[in-house]
Amino acid sequence: MGSPLRVLHVVVNMNRGGAETLLMNLYRNIDRSKIQFDFLTCKEGVFDEEILKLGGKVYRIPYITEVGHSKYLKALTEFFIEYPQYQIVHSHMDKMSGFVLRAAKKAGVSVRIAHSHSTRSEGGAAARIYKWYAGTMIPKYATDFVSCSKEAAEWLFGKKANGTIFLKNGIDLDKFKFSPKVRELIRSELKMEKDQFLVGHVGRFSMPKNHSYLLELFKEFLSYRREAILLLVGDGPLLPEIKRKAEEMELSKNIKFLGSRSDVEQLLQAFDVFLFPSIFEGVPVSLIEAQASGLPCLISDSITKEIDMGLGLVHSISLTNKKLWIERMQDVINQHSTRNSNVNSLISDNGYDIKNASGYLQKFYSTVTGDVMNEEVNGVYANIQ
Template identity: 30%
Template sequence: MRKIKILAISTSGLARKEGISTVMLDNFSRFDKSTFDLHVVAAGVYCHELLQEFENVGVSIKCLPSRKASLLLYVKSLITLFKKEKYDALYIHGSSAIMSIELLIAKVCGCKTRVVHSHNTTCDHKKADKLLRPFFYNLYTDAIACGEEAGKWLYRGRPFFLLKNGRDVNKYRYNEEVRCETRKKLGVYEDELLIGHVGNFNKQKNQKFALEIFTELLKKNNKAKLYLMGSGILLDKTKKLAVEMGLKDKVTFTGSIGNVNEMLQAMDVMILPSLHEGLPLVTIEWQIAALPSVVSDVVTSECAYSDLVTFLPLDNAITWADKIVEVVKLNRSLIAEKQVELTKTAGYDINQNAMELQRFFKDRCKG
């Protein structure tokens, strides 16, 4: 039996492990490789460790020139790839109509199933997005969105398939032993309050405001510590700002780490002061881990399937600090199993999501 051959592309690239690449990896790792032949594009700069993770789960990597640095070379290489491999489906992830480039190539090369997956509620290049919208709507055959708002943003009233960004509930569920072990490794005392944030260092994630919130929190609890997990173009600038604000000994920059699930056990509360988001994966992980969180009110309310998430506007750091003090009074052990069940009921179990996605492609590519 011939396998269904799929080419997956993330318009945000594979330079680091972030939301979209994590969703792709987690879903594809659960695909039946006797039924599917999965390929992923790595255009331009890429993370070797991330590519190795894809290969370890049976996904083939196709390295192409950078989309941003040399669009013409990228287009030529992608055309060559489609003609050689004769894909049954293109599965492209992004947040704007700029995906029309890949969709047009796939259509011209005879790829009949062209699936778009929306991951955000806005985009960085609004002029290009607006210009390409009329073409975009005529180039894809199927639409997927991680949430209702992300679907409304990209498809503008057109039908789409809702596929939630599930997580591995066994990996993130709260574990008291792991909490104690991780805090011991971090060298923190039992009475210290640990605030966490996970995200790439860029304008969207708004780590500058996170530092402002933490400054106000220290006035209420001088035993608090802030852990900023992730990397990105604004990492060095944010480190410098922390020093200027007198927070050098209170803020830890972990960089990109592979044990975020363990770090979540050690934290007491999480913050997400983003300027915009689709449906953030991290909020799902935090709820599975029975962690209270304070999130900016521009983030879609769809991400909250339990009462552990509090939404606040980005206008007052003092309000955020007050809320952190309020929500942190929680016995996580008592609600650990409840949070796992809530996650499954809400549709955020990655095993179930991967099964749905496989059925989707089997149906679209049959024959």
């Protein structure tokens, strides 16, 4: 048996973001005797050590914000010259993938994949203009287009969106299955009273996640449920700002900042409701995880309808209607519904089982390198109508 096919994934870092969590889910479940993942990053990440244990390599070049445009492009060029062995480069940098794929093309990489995980760029006006410029290169230099949703494909690929391959943001369903025993244990560890109402959120502290709005909602909700606790899981550049705002709003005794956690599947068991008022998203992995744990989810109506697994758990609400958010939170209190621990089959039917997603991706990689016939990837290809 020969060596596995090595695929180079390009990301800023391998921390616990949505795209990075998906990548690790795929990596853990793919047949690593046939496919190995390596990573080109710009910063250290919490998954680096696990990647090395799984047989992957982690390379690092400085990011554009550290060294500027010219030196970043030079670093990309030099990397591909130094490591010419890659047949497949799979870039997860949104519009910045344009620069990555252009460098890969010049180096003779035959398969250059652009992957869309979102529907909008972060940053101010200047940053978005710069990213737009980088993004104009994607249709020219990508050989293949992968996306989590139709909206994300149209945003990043434009006219090329018709040729998109849709890869679902799969999760390990068994890990998230609701367990009353785990709920009791985690709530005990968090020093929560038995009947204390716990509002939860999992997400990076960055502009799209809309943490300021989340604090405002919770402040209003406390007038109905004074003992409620808001549990915020994640890290990111806006964490200090949100902590300051929580103090200014006199919310500190009702909020727990838990930072980046490796036990999200257990923490979700302790929540009573999951709030997700994002300004924009692709298909958030955290919302799939929340539904897999049987958790009611109140989300902004800017998030794609594809995220609703049809379990009766997702309620989309406009960000302009705070009153309705509060009413829905009160509904969750009043319903006292038992958490459903048998949702796996329905989520799997929607295509979000990581075993299926990793199998599809493995066949896709084999196909684009000519190792198997195209008909073996039935289920991977789904062109936008």
